[in-house]
Amino acid sequence: MICYELRKALTKRSSQIVLLLLALLTAFSCRIAIHSVEWIDGEGNLETGSQAADKLRAAQKEWSGTLDVELLEKALTEIRRVEATPEYRAKDFDQNRIAQGWLQGVREIRRLLCLSFGEGFQSFDEWVAGQVAAEELERFYDNRIRILKDWLYDPGTAASYWYSEAEKEFLLERYSELETPFSIDYAQGWIQAAGSVGVVIKYGMILLGFLLAGIFSDEFQWKAEPVYYSSRHGRGKGTRAKLAAGLLLTTLVYVLCVSAYSLAVLGSLGTDGANCPVQSAIGDWKSMYNLTFSEKYFRILGLGYIGYLFFGMLVMWISAKANSPVLAVMIPSLAVLLPTFLMNVASGDTLSKFLALLPDRLLDGNRALAYLDVFSVGETVTTPIPILITVYLVFAVILTGACYGEYRYKPIG
Amino acid sequence: MELKISHLSKQFGSNHAVDDVSYTLRGGVYGLLGVNGAGKTTLMRMLTTLIRPTVGSITWDGEDIFRMDENYRKRLGYLPQDYGAYPEFTVQEYLSYIATLKGIRPAAARKKVGQVLEQVGLQKARNKKMKTLSGGMKRRAGIAQAILNDPQILILDEPTAGLDPRERIHFRNLISELAQDRIVLLSTHIVSDVASIASQILLMKDGRFLSTGTVESLIAACPERPWQCTCTKAQAAALEKRYKVANVAAGPNGVVLRLLTAERPAADAVLKETTLEDVFLSCMGQRSGDDDDSL
Numbered sequence: 089m090i091c092y093e094l095r096k097a098l099t100k101r102s103s104q105i106v107l108l109l110l111a112l113l114t115a116f117s118c119r120i121a122i123h124s125v126e127w128i129d130g131e132g133n134l135e136t137g138s139q140a141a142d143k144l145r146a147a148q149k150e151w152s153g154t155l156d157v158e159l160l161e162k163a164l165t166e167i168r169r170v171e172a173t174p175e176y177r178a179k180d181f182d183q184n185r186i187a188q189g190w191l192q193g194v195r196e197i198r199r200l201l202c203l204s205f206g207e208g209f210q211s212f213d214e215w216v217a218g219q220v221a222a223e224e225l226e227r228f229y230d231n232r233i234r235i236l237k238d239w240l241y242d243p244g245t246a247a248s249y250w251y252s253e254a255e256k257e258f259l260l261e262r263y264s265e266l267e268t269p270f271s272i273d274y275a276q277g278w279i280q281a282a283g284s285v286g287v288v289i290k291y292g293m294i295l296l297g298f299l300l301a302g303i304f305s306d307e308f309q310w311k312a313e314p315v316y317y318s319s320r321h322g323r324g325k326g327t328r329a330k331l332a333a334g335l336l337l338t339t340l341v342y343v344l345c346v347s348a349y350s351l352a353v354l355g356s357l358g359t360d361g362a363n364c365p366v367q368s369a370i371g372d373w374k375s376m377y378n379l380t381f382s383e384k385y386f387r388i389l390g391l392g393y394i395g396y397l398f399f400g401m402l403v404m405w406i407s408a409k410a411n412s413p414v415l416a417v418m419i420p421s422l423a424v425l426l427p428t429f430l431m432n433v434a435s436g437d438t439l440s441k442f443l444a445l446l447p448d449r450l451l452d453g454n455r456a457l458a459y460l461d462v463f464s465v466g467e468t469v470t471t472p473i474p475i476l477i478t479v480y481l482v483f484a485v486i487l488t489g490a491c492y493g494e495y496r497y498k499p500i501g
Numbered sequence: 502m503e504l505k506i507s508h509l510s511k512q513f514g515s516n517h518a519v520d521d522v523s524y525t526l527r528g529g530v531y532g533l534l535g536v537n538g539a540g541k542t543t544l545m546r547m548l549t550t551l552i553r554p555t556v557g558s559i560t561w562d563g564e565d566i567f568r569m570d571e572n573y574r575k576r577l578g579y580l581p582q583d584y585g586a587y588p589e590f591t592v593q594e595y596l597s598y599i600a601t602l603k604g605i606r607p608a609a610a611r612k613k614v615g616q617v618l619e620q621v622g623l624q625k626a627r628n629k630k631m632k633t634l635s636g637g638m639k640r641r642a643g644i645a646q647a648i649l650n651d652p653q654i655l656i657l658d659e660p661t662a663g664l665d666p667r668e669r670i671h672f673r674n675l676i677s678e679l680a681q682d683r684i685v686l687l688s689t690h691i692v693s694d695v696a697s698i699a700s701q702i703l704l705m706k707d708g709r710f711l712s713t714g715t716v717e718s719l720i721a722a723c724p725e726r727p728w729q730c731t732c733t734k735a736q737a738a739a740l741e742k743r744y745k746v747a748n749v750a751a752g753p754n755g756v757v758l759r760l761l762t763a764e765r766p767a768a769d770a771v772l773k774e775t776t777l778e779d780v781f782l783s784c785m786g787q788r789s790g791d792d793d794d795s796l
Contacts (some may be wrong), residue, residue, distance in 0.1 A: 092598045183782035311585030315646060318549040319602035320575040326602050491692035 089325060093333035096301055106298045113291055114345050118352040121284035125276050125357055128189030132182045138356040141276055145358055147193035148274035155197065155368065156269040160225045163197040164217070171218040178432055196272060199370040202373045209239035209247075209374070229268040232373070236263055237309065249340040258469035262376040272368040275361025276382035280371055281353040286452040288349045289342075289392040294421045296341045296396070297403045301416035303334050304408035304495055305495055305498045317500050327495045331404070333489060338400035342393055350389075366457075376471070377457050388453030395450030398480040399424065401487035408495040424448050447480050502562070503527055504548070504654060504684055510708075511543050518543040522706035528679055530680045532695030533688040535705035541688040542582055544705070548686065549579045561654075575604060578652030582659040582688075584643045588632035592623055592642050595631055596649060596734055601783070603650040610649075617645040620675060636663035644672065645665050648679060655685045661694050665678035673698050696777040704784050711784050720775045725761040725783045728768040740766060747782055 097103060127140035135143070153159055168174055176187035191198060201217035205224065227234075233342050240247050240256045251259065304382070307313040314488045316322045362382035365371035372384075379387065407416035430439070444461040449472065461472050504526040511519040511729060519540045535541050546552045548559060550566055550573065559566045566573040586595050593614060600610035618624045621641040626634065634642060642661045655675075661669045676685060687695055695702065698763050702719055705714045712719055727747055732740065737749070737756040743768050748759035759773065760766045761783050 089598075089601050092594075092601065095594075096587055096589070279689035280738075291647070310587060311583055312587060314546070314549070314551055314598065315584065315586075315643075316602065317551055317577040317578065318574060318577055319599065320571045320577075320604040320650070321602050326573055347675075499553065500546065 090333045097218045117284050117288045121280040121353045121355045124280050132185040141357045152273040155272045156217035157225050163194045203373045233263045258285040270365045273361035275381045276355035277354045282454045292345045297417045300403040301413035305411045305413045315380040323496045334404045342396045391450045391453040397484040401484045405487045405491040408491045505560045507558050512555045517708050526684045529700035530685040531606045532699030532702045539623040540708040558619035576653040578655045580643045580647040586631040593627040597648040621645045658688045690776045719780045722778045726768040727773045727779045728760045730767045
């Protein structure tokens with residue numbers, strides 16, 4: 089029965105177009121991720137893609153290892169050497185670019201130095217690295233905690249009143265728990281994969297909505313419901329088969345799209361750096377989640393799957409309730425897209441906290457695992473991740489029951 | 502084998518679609534006759550558990566059909582009036598799917614699908630997609646799905662709609678074959694479809710059964726008789742105002758009228774044999790079927 093339901097859902101012309109769009113979306117996202125890796129050759133020419141990644145990997149491997157004072161000193165010497173060259177100081181763009189190329193191997197360490205020795209939590213100045221004194225390098229990791237502390241307790245910053253005392257302590261504790269000195273390695277595969285997987289997951293969900301929207305309502309669109317409901321199993325096994333087909337389709341689309349994307353991106357850019365902490369890259373230096381690159385990536389995928397289960401069930405429930413595939417696609421699509429729009433146009437602690445708990449955040453795990461959103465539940469301080477997982481898994485289960493009940497007991501007028 | 506309807510009513514807002522209907526169906530073909538809007542489809546939808554009655558009950562061998570749930574529906578075959586199917590399925594796939602929904606095991610379903618395709622004459626179209634079928638072929642596929650599970654209760658709502666005369670004859674023969682050891686309830690507003698095959702006729706109007714019985718008993722009980730007379734156009738116009746007109750035809754000597762009346766309408770009027778159509782017209786009134794040109 090499930091096979092027939094899948095066949096009904098997938099043999100429509102609109103479904104075939106959606107499947108094609110899903111394939112194109114995945115391919116497009118792979119291309120974006122792979123070509124986000126850049127390499128500047130000795131003459132200042134920019135290369136992108138997997139060949140650039142190979143060259144960047146080779147260059148950064150020379151600077152991989154435990155990021156202790158010794159490696160930092162070595163990197164600092166190299167940074168100073170390059171920054172002293174006429175090419176680096178030149179105002180000519182092409183000359184300057186050649187010098188930037190010489191820094192590619194040590195680029196991540198240089199960026200981390202800029203963050204660690206920068207003026208504040210929100211500042212980044214690329215000149216800072218070369219001006220760090222060698223004797224200051226011992227404070228490299230401590231600075232990360234100090235800068236956070238200054239930001240949290242400085243009465244001039246919004247953070248001082250955004251977070252409660254317990255929340256501030258929670259953040260500082262998370263920062264302190266990071267094991268240092270940590271390892272650093274080329275990790276562009278994980279970084280770029282995590283950076284663009286949200287596009288596949290989010291827009292894939294909207295497209296998946298078109299496949300799921302008809303599972304329940306098409307019986308009515310095709311006027312097939314009297315025969316369906318008057319059959320022996322229409323209200324029982326038939327409805328369960330529809331739910332199972334929807335969940336299977338959700339899982340299949342998710343697994344296929346995400347697997348194809350992950351294999352293509354990680355296959356092209358490499359899986360090096362899987363065990364390095366995410367804080368070893370500029371994007372996550374401030375992260376409160378003490379994870380490795382691979383742990384973070386798989387957590388993003390896990391959150392995405394929970395998001396798919398929730399939104400998939402929401403689509404099917406609306407489809408079963410309203411008998412309308414249009415509504416079933418429209419409402420969840422708005423729920424996916426509207427928070428992103430709101431986040432771009434609005435600001436403020438309350439709104440930010442509210443947005444952090446909306447289900448679209450599950451589809452954008454990279455963002456969810458980057459922000460310093462914390463919540464106090466009673467006396468416990470927690471990140472939004474366990475709340476998102478618990479709440480939307482429970483909602484998905486409730487929606488499954490509601491969808492079954494709605495369709496099983498539907499009167500056919 | 503007894504399907505009993507007791508004081509059954511269904512109300513949609515202020516509209517009484519079915520109004521206090523009671524009847525017991527046992528084996529045989531039951532022809533449910535009524536004009537559009539008489540409540541036939543609503544009654545059938547309650548008999549197929551698609552909608553619940555506002556008041557009253559339906560029992561199968563003494564047990565409430567809504568409580569029986571799938572135990573009742575496994576005995577049921579239903580062809581709805583406004584019947585649709587899955588456009589991308591072939592006829593064979595469609596019937597196999599419905600067989601699965603009806604709980605027929607795969608091996609038995611394969612055999613049964615082949616059998617019903619032959620019964621309705623769709624063997625050659627078995628690999629055609631449902632969306633490519635003509636109206637008549639689609640209707641035949643609908644009949645095929647209804648009889649897949651050898652139902653004890655076969656409910657057919659306007660089954661001959663869209664069928665050509667040859668297909669209608671074939672269908673009538675098929676129903677006669679199927680009628681043994683089961684209840685067949687056949688709704689139509691085409692009187693000739695049921696006149697020859699129904700053992701019992703249920704005349705329905707405004708949600709109620711106006712009259713029930715065999716064709717012969719209904720004819721015998723009809724207070725009006727058909728009279729045929731030939732007259733001028735002016736006389737015809739006057740007669741049409743006074744009597745129910747069953748038929749108007751142009752003859753060599755003027756207009757030939759078939760009038761329904763208890764009294765002789767004109768001196769030269771000849772009494773004709775009463776048919777079920779005359780009974781239908783007498784019960785429903787001439788104007789009731791104005792929307793239906795198929796009477």
